């Protein structure tokens with residue numbers, strides 16, 4: 214019997230929706246807290262992990278922003294990014310596009326060059342050691358003002374050669390993409406590709422706004438598009454990638470049961486759906502765990518799993534030659550699995 218989960222684990226893939234702050238495992242949080250003499254709100258690793266029981270996006274974000282307080286210097290950002298990349302390599306991730314939230318850190322006095330230096334040191338090492346290519350996406354926090362986002366972009370201007378794109382995340386409800394129309398226009402004028410979280414908790418109209426007002430090239434999450442058939446048809450026609458995060462959706466109660474997740478329905482309707490881990494330390498699984506959970510809950514076929522892996526490559530910002538190499542690798546792994 215062919216094991217589809219084994220195929221999923223073996224397939225080369227890209228991860229396109231990953232918040233580096235969301236990869237902070239409790240063990241590392243305590244290690245960094247010790248290093249800096251910070252007292253965490255929980256007595257030990259088990260108590261902190263037990264607190265990862267969320268009923269909404271906001272209940273998660275409150276813990277996530279508090280956790281980020283242990284990230285203080287270059288070595289912390291290096292350790293965080295390195296630990297993620299080791300997990301990604303074990304999952305056969307060959308390309309990563311990583312979000313970071315500079316406002317979470319500048320507000321605490323940590324500079325942008327500090328974050329960038331630590332993340333890049335780990336990324337360059339993983340590229341040399343494991344062949345993982347990367348892009349970095351600076352993400353604005355949507356619960357803050359557009360003026361704050363503009364100030365952050367100004368701060369980033371001297372470092373734009375180190376930043377590959379712009380994102381929009383944090384509390385979605387009551388913070389529509391339209392709030393950030395001007396700063397996104399400014400980013401596009403600077404030649405930066407843009408993406409936005411939309412349709413995670415927010416309504417389908419937020420997905421339309423992200424497309425029409427922000428000109429995004431991908432939608433992060435986007436699962437609520439299924440409530441709007443015309444929007445779904447448009448996403449399929451325009452092949453706008455959706456970076457879906459199934460275990461995140463389950464943990465944040467976007468769905469009550471993974472068997473109800475619309476990922477397979479969207480995929481079968483021709484949308485360019487990808488599987489990602491979002492904040493794996495908080496949601497109980499890295500990217501392969503997300504694939505395997507979907508295979509089990511949604512009874513995905515081998516063909517669907519291969520389509521998802523190929524979509525992750527095609528939805529990436531890699532150039533066409535690099536994409537072609539990875540797509541050929543996927544075909545090889547699939548053929549070997551079929552022949553076994």
Ligand SMILES: Nc1ncnc2[nH]cnc12
Pocket residue numbers: 232235270382383384385410413461491492
């Ligand atoms: N799932 C998510 N939605 C919005 N903002 C986030 N920041 C980190 N994870 C996020």
Ligand SMILES: [Zn+2]
Pocket residue numbers: 230231232382410433491
């Ligand atoms: Zn996210």
